Amino acid sequence: MTAPTRTRTSADLIRAEEPVLAHNYHPLPVVVARAEGAWVEDVEGRRYLDLLAGYSALNFGHRHPALIEAAHAQLDRLTLTSRAFHNDRLASFAERLVELVGQDMMLPMNTGAEAVESGVKLARKWAYDVKGVPADRATIVVAADNFHGRTTTIVGFSTDESARAGFGPFTPGFRIVPYNDLAALEAAVDETTAAVLIEPIQGEAGVLIPDDGYLTGVRELTSRAGCLFVADEIQSGLGRTGRTLAVDHEDVVPDLVLLGKALGGGIVPVSAVVGRREVLGVLRPGEHGSTFGGNPLAAAVGCAVLDLLETGEFQLRATELGAVLREGLTDLVGRGVVGFRSRGLWAGVDIDPALGTGRDISERLMRAGILVKDTHGSTIRIAPPLTITEEELRGALASLEKVLTETAAG
Structure with missing residues (x-):
């Protein structure tokens, strides 16, 4: 028996x-x-x-019924085509997302780190193709105590030694300045600067909120210097701060907005770079991509997320x-x-x-x-x-x- x-x-x-999982996290001892x-x-x-x-990532709670319903319905129809073909859900998702955040175009990806990496690539490509920065000379200015993800490029411009140590050599081309310091930011920007990449609120650093006027100052400085303002709204965006985006508190419109986490409703990983046509338009077929980026399941859930956000x-x-x-x-x-x-x-x-x-x-x-x-x-x-x-x-x-x-x- x-x-x-x-x-x-x-x-x-x-x-x-313990013996079968890499020890890259130290979770609380609760098993959900x-x-x-x-x-x-x-x-x-x-x-x-x-x-x-x-x-x-769970801004709308665990298993929000509207999001679960959208996922179930899509699972019965189509989950993945890759971007080798079109699918019938992506156009609506893209149209509605750019309208929600007041931009022109979007690039669908999966994780937050992918959105940041995509933003870095777009900023550099724009700098070479549009701004005229000499080849391989583009720089991006970032803030100390940032958290933008865990890839080798991203940890290379982190100031957290626990994130950096043992993972070099790092990608060059980044300048780090203190957060919430417009004078330091202005001193770091020059003719090679492709973009300023910041979190409107630094989440991992302890929910650090800049002084009133800082984001407006970043927008004015980047416009004056002829470089891009890239706002990482992966944690701060999509309702968390009481506005659709954290930059909305100062009525600031960046050139690129990086979104993720809540965009997938806690069901599937969904991220996006949303921005001006002049910037996203520099990409040509073969220069960037993702097998799962923009998949129909992600787009269906993303549309259901937008349904929730559009009501306010x-x-x-x-x-x-x-x-x-x-x-x-x-x-x-x-x-x-x-x-x-x-x-x-x-x-x-x-x-x-x-x-x-x-x-x-x-x-x-x-x-x-x-x-x-x-x-x-x-x-x-x-x-x-x-x-x-x-x-x-x-x-x-x-x-x-x-x-x-x-x-x-x-």
């Missing part, structure tokens, strides 16, 4: 990963098996409120719930929180280092049924799905207060 198969516990599954809305459930049936939302409902929710988040965090300053930065439904919260690291606090919150993720030092990030209710958000803030109070009490 065959013995019944034992269900693997969370501890079993975590141990099973099911999810819906703002809630996830582990293998044992314990429920947690998700305040990370897949680093904003989620941008408004991020604004209104962002005020609740800000109020709750303000009340905690001096009581375990030493400071925070927030815009819309997104915050970087600096915990008193005397209470522990960001990892320590994240683990304590996990045990209280709240999922967040640490970044550098004692900072944690809060970015719940935009579908979270006010009651759920206030409950999470109460849990944070309790964890901080209990930790301080020893």
Whole structure:
């Protein structure tokens, strides 16, 4: 008689990963098996409120019914053709995406890093073909403490040694200046500059928000210098900050916008470079591509995401719930929180280092049924799905207060 198969516990599954998965992540010790809305459930049936939302990939929550329906319907019809052929979903996705962000053309890709790499290639090609920069002399100016992805080109212009160390030699052609410093940026731009590439809000660095007028200054400087403004909105875009794009807070229109994460609704990886025809028009057949970029399943889900964004409902929710988040965090300053930065439904919260690291606090919150993720030092990030209710958000803030109070009490 065959013995019944034992269900693997969370501890079993975590141990099973150790010998067979590369150790490039240090996840919290929770094993998610099911999810819906703002809630996830582990293998044992314990429920947690998700305040990370897949680093904003799940802006519309886990398994949003409209997105799941769109994916199911497309799965029954067509999933992939490659770009060797046309498909019947891509044109609508492209038309609607460029209209939403006020641009001319788009280049579909899959992951955020691919969108950044594509933006770098486009900026260089534009610099040679349009601006007239001598061959192989183009430079791109980036900001310190950036996070644009994990490819070798991208980590080469990171200032995070844990991302860089051991992966050189690095691609040349990048100049790094302090974030939120227009004078330093202007000093770094010259006749070889193809583009300035920045995050309107630096997410991985701890949700660093620049001074009012910084993005306007970047736009004016790049226009004056005859180079491109490339905005990496992969985390900050698509409703997270209370506007469709974070640059919309200053009514700034970049030359290229990099999108990803929430564009795939947490279902499939979808990214895009959206921008001016003069820039995207430099590409010719054979110069860039992706087998899965623009596939019909991605386009169908992307269109369903645009359905949600076009109503403005989620941008408004991020604004209104962002005020609740800000109020709750303000009340905690001096009581375990030493400071925070927030815009819309997104915050970087600096915990008193005397209470522990960001990892320590994240683990304590996990045990209280709240999922967040640490970044550098004692900072944690809060970015719940935009579908979270006010009651759920206030409950999470109460849990944070309790964890901080209990930790301080020893």
